[in-house]
Amino acid sequence: MLRTHLTILETSARRAPSAIAFKVPESDVSGSISRWRDITYSQFLSDVELTASHWSRVFLREGIPERSVIGLWMGGYSYSDLVNLYGVSRAGFIPQLFSLRLPNADVILELLMKTGARALIYEDSFESALQSWPLHVFRAGSIELAAGRSSIDLPPLPSVQKEEIAFYFHTSGSTSGSPKLVPCSFQWLESTIRKSDQICAPRERGGLDIAVWAGSMCHIFQNFMLIGHLQHNACIIQPLANPYTSEQLVDIIQYCGLNRLNIFGSFLSNHLRNSRLDPKFLSKLASLDEIIYTGLPLPREEEAWAYSNGIKLRNVFGSTEVGALLVSIGGSGLDAGLLRPTEGVAYKFAPIASSAAVAGPHVSTARLLELIVLAESPDCPDVSLRNPDDGDFHTGDLFQEVAPGCYVSEGRDDDWIKSESSLRCNTKAIEDNARAMCATLISECVVVGNGRPNPILVVEPGIGVDNNDKLRVDIMRKIRQFHSRRYLHERIGSADMILVVPRGSLPRTATKGNIRRKAVEELYQFQIDKIFSVSR
Structure with missing residues (x-):
């Protein structure tokens, strides 16, 4: 049986029901955090099942059959957003995720039409734009999780086929006026589970990590990291704001016990700059077991400075279509920043034409290689995203091989x-x-x-x-x-x-x-x- 995000949650809740899954901030009238509310793994599972019962009842009433696509248009930064996402999935439907960064209702509708979606769950702020929609629309609201189970008993998790779709994501950039659909199959999800397990394994054997929410659940990175942390019964802190300030990060480290930081490279750069001026903040960053960053690479001078000051970095190089592709070695050696593929994948690094001319003077004698995900790799994206000539997925990302099997990024070959x-x-x-x-x-x-x-x-x-x-x-x-x-x-x-x-x-x-x-x-x-x- 293929593993899914839902089987991972059930397994983790059985293994450690009282372990803390989330710390959710509760603010006072001034907007300051008054306390952090703990949510255990057993409570998280129960909340997902209660939410699934709610949406099962709603969709049954509207005649929407199971395995229909349901759009979710939400921030993706809160515990309630996560429970809605997992609840829709647990109810037997296929979530199609839209972040609030795509605020055009016409584009949302066009993308829902492409997947044959039957309904949209949305945040309150978009209600006026949806009044004349041809689809069923439901406000996300706040499901009363303490009310107990509905009259609908959820069936056991069904067996799924590897080619069936688990989620629809979208590229974060627009092509021809609209983002591209990124269908994610259960085979892709199984590969994501395996890769995220490797990346999110605790640094200390048998330890339970405390990590932080890295981004929106409507995008790949936070989903990937959450699945990885759930496998190890880690605790995820929901910050008061995202991105958060260096002062807020210090509070998270000090009051919540954060030891694994997941963050985008551009936001990490801001914290590193601040730490150069604040020795106490620098010591807090250096005390973390690991900082995993993704997205934009750190400037090499900045990365070297961080390593030299005891900050333990790991770069996860990824994309919306594939998830994590390469991971840096980490540690404190000279090879700490070099990138390598995760285990269990099938990639190739193919020389590009006229690489010396493209690379520029700083790598004029080096051979530039494009990273290609082979069709047989379990994380190869949907066929609609692959190269029609060879069936592989061409990432457009360029690298140098600086040691056998070890790479450094040299940017992209396109206009993004x-x-x-x-x-x-x-x-x-x-x-x-x-x-x-x-x-x-x-x-x-x-x-x-x-x-x-x-x-x-x-x-x-x-x-x-x-x-x-x-x-x-x-x-x-x-x-x-x-x-x-x-x-x-x-x-x-x-x-x-x-x-x-x-x-x-x-x-x-x-x-x-x-x-x-x-x-x-x-x-x-x-x-x-x-x-x-x-x-x-």
Whole structure:
């Protein structure tokens, strides 16, 4: 029988029913945390089953059969969100997950139509946008978990087939105006369970870790880490805010006993910068058994500084489609930051054409390799996401092999950047739209913003066009409709996010004259920093 997130929960609750599964903050009238409420594994299982009974009753009343797709449009940062997700799954339905970072109801409906979804569970803030929907819609609300079981008895967990769908996620960047569906099969889920078990195993044999909520349950990383920690009866702390400040992190370490930190690389960078100025905070970070980070890689100087100051890092290199792909060796040796595949997968690293030219001067003598997930690998994504020519999944991520079986990342071969929360943004789509809509206003443009909350559109004005505030407003007016359909992290949300530079000033390659995105980012770093300091 294939393992699932639900069998993992049942097994862990039987093994250690009184172990603390979650610490949930309770705040006072001032918004400060008054205490942390403990939720045991047995209570978590009971809450999931009660929620499953609730949704079984609701869907039965509406004539929605089991194995139907049910959308969940929610923040994904709270215990109640998690219980709703696992409850829908336990009731025998297929969750399709949308985060609040995708606030366009029309796009949500289009994606639900693609999966044949029968209903949507949503947070209150979107009620007005859903009044005329053709689907059943239900407010998530707060299910009364203390009310006892409903009259519906849940059947035992059914056996599942490896090719059946367990979840639908979505890419964090939009293609052709909409995110792509990421169907996740039970075979993929079994592979995720195996990989997350390896990554989340306690550093001390027999120990019970205390970790922290890493992101939204509507995205892969938090789901992956939660499944890993559940297998080891770890405790997960729900922070008061996400991302949390360095002061809040200190409180979590001090009052909750945090020893394993899961975090996105861009947020970790902020904490590392603060720790350079605060020896007490640095000692707190160094006291952790491990810091697992993902998304944007740390700058190599920053990573080296962390290792030299006793901070125990491990980099999990992953993607929405696959989950974790590579994991750094960790420890304190010279090879601590090198990446290796997890056990039980089938990957290959294929040389790319003209790798020396693509790599740039810092790796001009090295061979760049693209990471490819082979079709026979149990974590290979759905066939709809694979290369149609060879049936494999081409990640587009480039690496150098610096020792046998050990790799360092050298970026991507496409036109995507990652936001500060490690969500992807399709720069080419934004640039193409700007060129099409603003042909008389701009002569050239490029999108930058790697590691930033939002992208920045950098433009050179067209011939005879004045560089003034009106130009930025006119550009924004023409591109606004396109951006209204995009995730918040990939939107040009206002004219303030448009930077106009002199004609011909954008750095270009010598041969083809292509704009060098990274060079633009470096050249205009001061102006970009200023934009975000004002916007925040």
